[in-house]
Amino acid sequence: MPRPRDLGVERVTERTNGLPRILLxxxxxxxxxxxxxxxxxxxGAPGPVVDVHRQRVAVGGAGHVLRKLHALGADVRVASVVGDDAGGRRIIRTLSALGVPTNALLTEPGRTTARKTRLLAHHRPVARFNQESRAAIAPQSAAALLDAVRGQPERVDAVLLSDFNQGVLTPALTQRIIGWARRQSIPVLVDPKGSDWAKYCGATVLLPNQREVARLIRTNLDSIDALQQAAAALQSGLGVRYVLFTLAKQGMVLFGKSMTRIDAAATDGRSLHGAGTTVFATFGFCLACSATVEEAAQLANRAAAVAAGKRGGPATIDDLIDYEKDLGQVHTAPVMQSPGRIEQISRQLRRQGKTIVFTNGCFDLLHRGHVEYLVASRACGDRLIVGLNSDASVRRLKGPDRPVVHQADRAYILAALGCVDYVVIFEDDTPYELIRRIQPDVLTKGGDYTAREQVVGHDLVPDVRLISLVQGQSTTCTIGRIQRAA
Structure with missing residues (x-):
C-alpha cells in the first residue's frame, strides 16, 4: 500500500501567490x-446539579470550518441561509467582525436559526439541547443563494460543502453549486451528512468518517477491504474522484485510482474532538494551494494532531511548522520567493497577536556582525522575517562582481540560524513593496543609518529601530582580507 512522500507544509503552501480563496x-x-x-x-430528580460559572457563544456548524480556514490564512467567502432572528443576526455580526464577506449570507423570514446548547461540568459534557428545524430552505432562498454563489466577484480556488443536515444544502442547490464549480474546474470537497448522498454527485472529494458510511450502507467497515469496497461503491455511484475516510486514532485512508494509507500523527493520547472539521478545512486549504490530494491528506492528518494538542482549537501554518520541527523533519526556517506567501503568513501571525520584525540586506559572505545584528533584531519581537536581495538586485546595488555567494546559498545559511523565522527573496532594489505587504510591527536597520527617516519603509511601520553594528565587520572588509592574502 503506497504512502505519501513526506512534504513540509511550506513546500505545499508556497505554491500559491497570495491568499487562497475558498467558498464555504x-x-x-x-x-x-x-x-x-x-x-x-x-x-427532586435523579440528575446532576451543575453550578454554571461561565458561558461561551460561537458560530457553530460550518462556522467551525470557517474558523479553521481563517486560522490557516485563507480568504474565505461564506454561502448560507440563517433565520431573521437574534441567532442569525449574531452570526452575521460575528462574520463581519472577522472580515468575512457576507454578501452570500442570506436571511429567511420565519426560519429559526439552529442553536445547540451544551452543558459541561469540569470540562466534561453532561447534556446537549438542540433547538433546530431541519426543514429545507425556501425555493426563493435557494435561488438567491445560488445567484450569490455564481456572482462571486473573484474566482475561488476551492469550494467546500459543509453539510450539517440543517436544510441549507438541498439536493437541487447542492447539485447546481457542484455543476457551477466543475464548469470552472474548481475542486469541490464535501463533508457529508444525512442519508441522501446522491446530492453530492460529481464532487471532487468526499470526506466521510468511518461511522457515517457504515450507517449509510448498513455494513460494518472494520477492515481495509471493506473500506475499499465502500469507496469503490461511492466513486462509481456518485462519480466522485476521491474518498478520504477518517479513522479516528487509526489515521485515514485515501482512495482514488489507488489506495494511500496515512497513519495517525502523534497526539500524546489527547482527545481528537474537533479533528473532523480540522481535517476538512486543512485538506481544502491545501487543495486551494494546488497541493495534490496525497499532500493535502498528509498535512490534514498533522493538523488534526496539532488541534488535539489545542483541545480542538484551530491549527495555524506556524503550528504545523513547529510540529514538523519537533518531528525533526524541518531543520531550517522556510525560504520563500513569493511575496504573496509571506503576506499570508504575516496575516496569520497578526491574528495570533505576534509581533513581527522585518529586516533586509544582501547578507553576502555572512559574518559575525551579520549574526549579532540578526540576533538583536529577533529580540525586538516574536517572529523575524528577513528580506534577502536577489543576485540581480545585489549586482545593481554592489557592482558586477557581487554577490560572492549565490542567493540560494545565502538564503540557506540565513534559514539555518535559530534567530531567523522566515526568509523571503526579493528582486526589487528596495524592500518597500515587500514591507507594504508584510506590514511588520518593527523595522530594524543597522546603526550606520543616523535617522529613522533614512530607512526605506519608515512611513509604513510604526516602530523603526537602529541597531549598532560590530565595528570592523563587513563583507567588503572580508573580501579585502581574502584578496590581500591571495
Missing part, C-alpha cells in the same frame, strides 16, 4: 456552552 457553503448555527462544576445530585 453549508449550515451555520449558534453553539452555546454553559460551563460549570457538578456539585451534587438533585433532590
Amino acid at each position: 457553503a453549508g449550515d451555520l448555527m449558534i453553539d452555546h456552552d454553559l460551563m460549570g462544576t457538578r456539585a451534587r445530585i438533585s433532590p
